Amino acid sequence: MASPSGLLLTHGAGSDRNHSILVSIEKKMTPLPVKRINFPYRKAGRPFPDRAPKLINSIVKASESMSKKYDLEASKLLLGGRSMGGRMCSMAVAEGLPAIGLILISYPLHPPKKPENLRTEHFDQLDIPCLFISGDKDPFGSKTEFKKHLKKIRGPVTIKWFEGARHDLANLDEAVSEEIKAWSASL
Secondary structure, eight states, rough: OOOEEEEEEEETOOOTTTOOOHHHHHHHHHOOOOEEEEHHHHHHHOOOOOOOHHHHHHHHHHHHHHHHHOOOOOGGGGEEEEEEHHHHHHHHTTTTTOSEEEEEEEEOOTTTOTSSSSSTTTTTOOOOEEEEEEETTTOOOOHHHHHHHGGGSSSSSEEETTTTTOOOTTTOOHHHHHHHHHHHHHH
């Protein structure tokens, strides 16, 4: 498989493109072109996310614009992000957006305390390498739940657990960035 030509990063629902973990990943991935985007609701100054189709469309547009700007093949871009942002990237790929791999940091498998509300319906449409990075104390999904549901993904899946970490992966920016750099180099 070819090396990634660039990385498009998205933020979680309550954050923006300047989240410390995204900034850390960008620094670690240099000289690879990295673009951290704000979703439309953030650009408009609204606190609550738009519906999935609008978020997914903004990822598609960002992928196209990044490919043009850096003269990259869209199919060689890595896509990913934190929580909701990573989920939207995975849904965009499931709907046909080309990518070389997905980086899913603190993927929200389900809302906290609502394990019946799974966010995995599109997993069987994913046939590219996926890296999941989560804390083993994340209320959005346990190790057991991930083990069960990641089997639906057709591409190779790598999962990195941070012991004692919650959804925010606090104080782990450098460690998460290292994991992403090492995984990306293995593609």
